[in-house]
Amino acid sequence: MTTPLLEIEDLYAGVDGKEIIKGFNLTINAGEIHALMGPNGAGKSTLSNILCGKPGYHVTSGCVRFKGHDLLKLSAEERAREGLFLSMQYPVEIPGVPITSFLKHAVNAIRKHRGEPELDTMEFIKMVREEGKKLGLDAEMIKRAVNVGFSGGEKKRLETLQMSVLQPVLAILDEADSGLDIDALRVVAEGVNALHTSDNALLVITHYQRLLNYIVPDFVHIYADGRIVKTGGKELALELEQKGYAEFIKEGL
């Protein structure tokens, strides 16, 4: 049996001394798409931040393995270079740092880690422009500073562009649909789907079933009070949409 991409075992963790994740278990294999659905305040963003190594969070117990190795020992940048990617709920603006040089630094850091030569600048810019075009980000926008002056939807498109350029093994999409209208949602979902292969995996974190019409999951997990209370197939998301979270949470506890 091949090693799973991600294994989370009995994780207890939190922030500012407050326990938010309480006994979380999840295994993701290559080729799979998982959806993690939960109400506001369930700790969805805490989980994605801990997985990506954001400073300020603490892990009390449990373990997280990425490709068979202890993920929690690695710094944020090492995790990214190993192929972990977080499409953020609120991408931050970085005035003065152009998208192209930002992405070039990132790609070359990852390539260096893999022992690959750095990319040629002209070819790289051409590639970024082409990928951007597919996502509805024109060359003018790509010349700008990272996320500066971007609408909510444009920021999400840029997250997807970064994902397509960095080619992660495991991408976590944290509320990738927030702030998107239907057309933008479709564009972003198509971009994500185009990247999905049998060698990589997706963890889609969302409130609503809506996004899952476009990115169809193999597994749906209902997340409440710091752990998974129920797991099912894609039909679980539809059921959840009809019944609401309350019933499942009661049942799971």
Place this chain on the structure above:
Amino acid sequence: MNTLLQEVELLGDELPWLKEYRTAGREAFVRLGIPTAKTEAWKYTKPNRFLSADFVFNPHGKASVAMPDITFPFDACRIYFINGVFAACDPELPAGVEILPLAEALMLRPDIKELLGCRADMKERPFVAVNTAYLNEGVYIRVAAGARPEKPVVLVHYVVPEAGNGLYNLRNLIAVEDGAKAEILEYYCYTGEPKSSYLVNVVNEISVAANAVLRHYKLQDEAFKAGHLAFNGVEVKAGGLYKAFCLQKGADLARNETKVVLAEENAAAEVDAAYIMNGWATIDTTTDIEHLKPYTNSSQLVKGVVGGQAKGVFQGKIHIAPDAVKTEGYQLHKAMLLSDEAEIDVKPELEIFADDVKCSHGAACGQLDAEQLFYMRSRGISEEDARQMLIDAYLNDVMAKVDDENIRAWIKLSVNSGQSA
């Protein structure tokens, strides 16, 4: 006895006027003494360590030191000083540019005498007084009326510090005549043993005549225990523009002081600066812009990045004389503190004696944004690279003040490759 004033024989002591002038400098320094904490102009930057320093006067001149291998990625007319001594000048001068070593100019050109001390009053500036006491080295640069030299004049001051704690005094006289347009770059650097506590003390006396433009760039990258003191005295005539940019990133104690007198109508000055520092350094940017006549304009943007236990100082003064109506003066200082122990001291002063003027000043202070850092790291960029990219981005607007794109690229490169970091 402090070693700032030593009995030395200087070339030209036989000329009575020169001997007298040097003696006046000596006396002025003795009278003023080294500034203390009570000296308002030196409240935040304390040069008292120069009093106990063990200075050697010009430990070795050009003869014993090989020419430095310093090249610029752009065409330039270069003048080299090694350990405070004029060493060489590119033989081919751009059309309309006259360059003479100061020592030569003092001997051969009686008219030079009239320029000395006009823009740099030593009565209240102890280090201008020291500079005057040793007056000998430096350069005289004249850009003839209407000339548009096609390349910048670059002054390189290069220290080979093994010999000890040298005391290097330079006086540069720069005259840009009517309607001329020129660029000057000063570059202060060193090689070898970085622990020398030498002191570079520069006085530039600059005149920008009617409708002339001088772009004056400077990169101060001294050894990390060195001292660097510079006074730029500038006068701008009608319709002239003096545009300065100074990046300081070296030295343990440094001040770049600029006084601009906007002497006639429509004279303008832009005095921008940046500083990047670590360790225990104190880097000081002091400006004083005097608007004497109507329709004069000035603006200043100064940005600093301070880490370690270092201290950044900005003292910025705008003075608007009663006559100087319809003038505009702007000043903005911003600093980024990289550590809890880093410090900045800011003293803006506006003295406005005229009505109908537009004047403003501002100061802001911040630090690296943790969210931005994480965002970059989450994409695989190392923390160090991410910090550097954010610092570069922070300095972007002030770097953009360097109009010459070759010089701008060269200065930007030095930010990332610092000897002194």
